[in-house]
Amino acid sequence: MRSFCKNVLAIGLSLTASGAFSQAHNVSAGYQKPSDPLVIQHLEEWQDLKFGLFMHWGTYSQWGIVESWSLCPEDEGWTQRKPEHGATYYDYVKNYENLQKTFNPTAFDPQKWADAAKAAGMKYVVFTTKHHDGFAMFDTKQSDYKITSPNTPFSKHPKADVTKEIFSTFRNEGFKIGAYFSKPDWHTEYYWWPYFPPKDRNVNYDPQKHPERWEQYKQFTFNQINELTSNYGKVDILWLDGGWVRPFKTIDPTVEWQRTIKVEQDIDMDRIGGMARKNQPGIIVVDRTVPGNWENYVTPEQAIPEHPLDIPWESCITMGNSFSYVPNDQYKPTKQLVETLVKIISRGGNYLLNIAPGPNGDFDPAAYDRLGELSTWMDVNGDAVFGTRAIAPYHEGDYYYTKSKDGQVLNVFHLADGDSYAAPASYAFTVPADFQVKQVNILGYKGKVNWSKTGNTVTVRKPNAKLLYATAIQLQRK
Template sequence: MKIKLLLLILFVQANSFAQAIYEDERYVPETDPQVLQKLEEWQNIKFGLLMHWGAYSQWGIVESWSLCPEDYGWCERKKGENPQNYFEYKKEYEGLQKTFNPVNFAPEKWAKAAKDAGMKYVVFTTKHHDGFSMFDSKYTDYKITDPNCPFSSNPKANVTKEIFDAFRNEGLWTGAYFSKPDWHSPYYWDPYFPPLDRNVNYDPELYPKKWDKYVDFTHNQIMELLTDYGKVDILWLDGGWVAKKSEENIQNAYKGKLAGASSGFIKERTVNQDIRMDDLVAKARKKQPGLIVVDRAVHGKNQNYLTPENRIPEKLLPYPWESCIISGGGWAHTPNAKYMSGRTGIHMLVDIVIKGGNLLLNIAPTPDGKWQQGAYDLLAEFGDWIKVNGEAIYNSKPIAPFKEGNIGMTQQNDGSAYFFYLAAEGQTEMPSEIVVTSNQPAQGAQVSLLGSNTKLKWTKKGNGFVVGIPKSLQKNPPSKYAWTIEVSQIKK
């Protein structure tokens, strides 16, 4: 019993330590003035779109991960003729290139919906871990523009270019998701050796020439994206296990794995995979000055912002960050996906923004190149709400204590402050009074409700204030799910 208790204590401590590393200690500030300026602009735009799309979408499975030999339930092989035979499955999976034909691909429609929803940037999966390039790379045949792919004859076959052009035309920033590991490349998973886990399947230190070929291949593909596809604002690199390992990083990786382990089985090794990020970033910024680089989950100066995945931190964080969140189904296409409600999405956006972060909301295109109607419906809900409340979201900064009960808060540089009343499930009418205990309007400040021209009466209450809501507004609020009180100036 004492041993079990000790193991439980160690597990809790390790988990707490791993979270502390991620959220408090694992950020190295940028020094490039152009990047700092770009980061500040990025922190002001708050809301972006992530899209996972590839040949795997035809099977409606998790992207890439069924190729990984690690034993996770969520990446179990369930499709294909022979999922029980790994090597046959991999051939069949990679054969999806020959049937991928998204003839209904219309990125202009996606871009318009994203803009109308209030999104300001897009991050698109140009290549996931499986190595299938969704752009016209000259360094591989495993791509959407290869003659083996039926969509290659379509005028819009270079889908990355089409997506970037369409979203730029609507005024959105563009970001290139790119996987550092490539499970198709013979320089990463050498066919001589079986893959052991997500890592390179040989020792780069024993085969340095082979590893050099992989580094060159990776750099070349990334530089293609930064040279031939117009202005790129964000390089969003996934696969944080592909990194140079210092002793500190090895120790922290081990502690992180311990924190997430449910048994003594550690599912991945720590392998030194020096992808020469400093050199890559220097080259990248010669092509794209001020480029934001997100080397996800790799401690160091090349991770310009952090990316908690499918979760929202509990507190305000002191560095640039973005929660990437699934809107419905999985990261990749899920047949008949159930999307989050408008209320859930809007409350999520508020919760992230009041803590100083950005929301990157994932939508997965279908195999034939469309979005499911649920995605459009959700974005329409965002758009209706943003039209009324956007001034409390964009360009805003957190204000202490950032939240009390169901009220979140932000401020603008001009001294104005905003208090979001987050409605309960099913609540359609505003309360007669809204009470804020932590902040108070300055003498002579005006108080109003976004979306209404009515000036609201308020009274002091301790260190806070009480706002009265007229009956006309109670029954007919200007938006759904969350209502925003604006205070022209708060007391210092």
């Protein structure tokens, strides 16, 4: 992660957590709608899902640090290196790469994750098959820097190919499967050539001066993505990170981090995307921040657009403060997670919630607590979440709106400030002028609801019922 804050159609982005380990990641302008009918169909199905699980996991979890970025020689807050991990930059890199030799997450149990995520209402999963550090969490044949290498203790475990295990387990539970893959790879000599020291996140040589080396990198990347889309069953989403690896002509100079790109880094996405689509017909490709054929949806990071978007989008947001495992991370309260979900779906997006496994191969107990509490709310209110679309007025005061795809049902969520949810004595909200109300229900309450309508305002008396985190009011059209 870490790469945002430009907008589509001058939208704003509201941050969800101050101090979260995140860099601004731009939402690229100029969205291009896919033309492949199967991709269009899959995007529609994906927009129905609303809620997904993101997982950043790698050898870095052993140090409890931000994923990969400490290898990057940029003076940024999230790239700081701890002196105990190496006195010099090169000592640090050597010790970081040696984490492979001690990585042994024997508590790994993807069924436990899938059960908890499914109960919480999550419908798809995106897993980091390889982050910028280049350590493959799958059985690549292109490198020995991988979890299945004899150099990694966990390679002896029957579930050593964790990507295969995660994908098959979640797929068996009905999840759509997403493969996160970093286009930059800071381990391979084809990207960071040892002849030169790395200067920043970008390739450390000029690909136009050394085209044969860049061709080797393009082929290396192609081969790994070919493996992921050929050998791991049905993959629904190819989620490509590291937007600085891009054609030079696509750089947006108004975005600060894109101004650091000084050389051509075109890896031929037409070739890669075409191969992925041949292997997985209709696969959704997310080439983050690079507008064009291969950014099928956009991905604001640690933030929610302040206004609805009329293109497919997804906010990827951490449950704690970090995308990767950090000991004693501060996990967001369930009420905040519910509120985030409601705000996102009312603006037409999906919520990709990141939970980072630790070095033992399991989530922090606090993450399971949050998922269990989410399941309690979702069991009651899921009908107002899944398969819905945004509808004006989207958001007014404490009220947020969604509708069924056929327009026959209007869902109105009420949120309230404070650490715990307190419903008002009565709810009062506007409805679209053409929406004639036939019936009103409050999800989680089985009794008759007392309601009235004056003009375009509906008033609903709060029932004698315990309502957690948020209220969902469902209105049927005449």
